[in-house]
Amino acid sequence: MTDTGSLDRPEVNYCVFTGRVIRREGLRMTSGGYFTLVFFVENTMDRGREADDRETRVASNTLRVISWGRSAQALDDKVRVGSEVLVEGYLSSLDYEDRSKATHHRMEVTARSVQVLQDPDTSRP
């Protein structure tokens, strides 16, 4: 293991995942003039087979993704419910109040890159 002297704090925040778009909101503009697009991706991971080999276990997660600026505008035409996507980005969080003034903490993925791997209209084998 490398042991250097004084080391600057490393800044690493990266995530990449695939999944199917299960919900999306419309393109919006913030008060600062930035376009945003929010969509939800269902990521499914195979977890191998049961001991009796009858079925494959699957873990399913719903991830909130936000895209900003020109990317958001470009994705507005491409990303639809049912699209299969590959998302690269970083984790971000925010605290917000609901209508009852309770504070909630939310994590989401800010997308740097979104690839649409399959459109929902494409028939699957």
Add this chain to the structure above:
Amino acid sequence: MMSMRMPSLNKVLITGNLVDDPEARLLESGINVANFRIASTQSYRGRDGEWKEKTCFIDVVAWRRTAELIGEFLRKGSPVLVEGELQTNSWQAQDGSQRSRIEILARRVQFLQKERAASESPDQGPAPARAVRREQEERSVPSEAPEDDYDDIPF
């Protein structure tokens, strides 16, 4: 055109400091679990050209041996690098509404805290609960998922 299978991918890499002591416990099943939150800071250049920092707070869960070591060696302020995958944790709130949150399922946690030299005062800097044992040179510990095998079967 070659027909491709949809890749199944979910990876996250993040560094940060623990915002509080981790919650580590032993479940009735005999499996260790640890929960902690890290503050991860990113530098970026703003519109005015000035460098700025933005901090986000990320929840992490670890299991088995990794959880045990986290409970033993990490404390508030400990710097870590977490490798894992994103997962959704869902539960029913007291008001009956369904809540969910994204967290990291840690597959591997690297403890980035440098061992203090013998000459350093124990009061300086964030103090781990105890010094790392000499025989434990390796600080990155692979984790095991709670129910499944780590190796995905590709077909």
